[in-house]
Amino acid sequence: NIRPTTHLSDIFIFFDTLFILTWKRHHHKVKIPNSKLFSSLKKIFIYEELNTCVKSIVQPYFNVIFNSEDMDYIFLIYLTSANSFAAQKWTETHVDEVLAIFKSLPKFQMLLQPLKEALPYSDTYYDELVKVTIYFSRNFIVGLNQLIPETISFPSTFYPGNPKLIPIIEPIVTHWLTEIGESTLKKQHFFLFCAHLERVIKNNMPPIRVVLLTTDFINNQIFKDYLLQSLSLEKINFHSYYLLRDNVSQVSTLKPDLIITDQKLVPYVTKELATNSLVAHIDYNDTPSQISNIQTIISNIKEEKYRKIFDKI
Numbered sequence: 001n002i003r004p005t006t007h008l009s010d011i012f013i014f015f016d017t018l019f020i021l022t023w024k025r026h027h028h029k030v031k032i033p034n035s036k037l038f039s040s041l042k043k044i045f046i047y048e049e050l051n052t053c054v055k056s057i058v059q060p061y062f063n064v065i066f067n068s069e070d071m072d073y074i075f076l077i078y079l080t081s082a083n084s085f086a087a088q089k090w091t092e093t094h095v096d097e098v099l100a101i102f103k104s105l106p107k108f109q110m111l112l113q114p115l116k117e118a119l120p121y122s123d124t125y126y127d128e129l130v131k132v133t134i135y136f137s138r139n140f141i142v143g144l145n146q147l148i149p150e151t152i153s154f155p156s157t158f159y160p161g162n163p164k165l166i167p168i169i170e171p172i173v174t175h176w177l178t179e180i181g182e183s184t185l186k187k188q189h190f191f192l193f194c195a196h197l198e199r200v201i202k203n204n205m206p207p208i209r210v211v212l213l214t215t216d217f218i219n220n221q222i223f224k225d226y227l228l229q230s231l232s233l234e235k236i237n238f239h240s241y242y243l244l245r246d247n248v249s250q251v252s253t254l255k256p257d258l259i260i261t262d263q264k265l266v267p268y269v270t271k272e273l274a275t276n277s278l279v280a281h282i283d284y285n286d287t288p289s290q291i292s293n294i295q296t297i298i299s300n301i302k303e304e305k306y307r308k309i310f311d312k313i
Helices: 010-028 035-042 045-062 069-078 094-104 106-118 122-143 166-179 188-202 217-230 249-254 263-273 287-312
Strands: 208-214 236-242 258-261 276-283
Touching: 035 069, 035 094, 045 069, 094 106, 094 122, 094 166, 106 122, 106 166, 106 263, 122 188, 166 188, 188 287, 208 217, 208 249, 208 263, 208 287, 217 263, 217 287, 236 249, 258 263, 258 287, 276 287
Parallel strands: 208 236, 208 258, 258 276
Antiparallel strands: none
């Protein structure tokens, strides 16, 4: 019988079980197949970190000796299971080394390039796309896909994200699996891949344009401070206009997604400036509630823009 150790929490149960098999595998003379990718990954710093840890901690504790094949097996465990070993020691240089290894592999490019061509704005997040694709493809190192439990990948049997992404990505992944000799696409692992892709795409969409327009200079400054403190400006291009000083005709030229203004200016803004823009008001009557409403509007704008991306594909 195989029992996990008492040294790791349940979240690492798969890692723990695989580690126990380090001993069991000797009875069945299990060998790791030859793999150019695996051999290349052994050259990154983490392999030596594992080797040092095993020799200085694991071997004395369990009173066993691990040979080079055992170390390769332990490294394979590290590559294909959830764990936090040496997580703080990774540097940008180390990450770049791993990216270079995968980018150099024709089989990996067979998946990466079609994804790059199919996904919107992919030039703006190419390295992120490479990382996400590496995370997905690591399950297929030396054909381990069939041995990795589904529940580790994604906690649902249906995909809760944008349904239009699936028909775009699934044919690409299915074709790639055929080319590398794999026959099964595990849905939950695939759903996790799609969720990662959606996150990357959303994070790299063009920022929305928001304009604040007021008639009073002091109010302009106060409301501007309110908004800047309350909104995440990382994905927002924010512009502030004072009606009695600034050239408000520029507002239309900006083509803002949202114009925030005084209640009394809403009719004017709606008619003269907001041809294709949403309009929201802000004043001193329950400002926190108004800002909450503005946050909701901005979130809805982002979701609508994201949805329209896939309508165009």
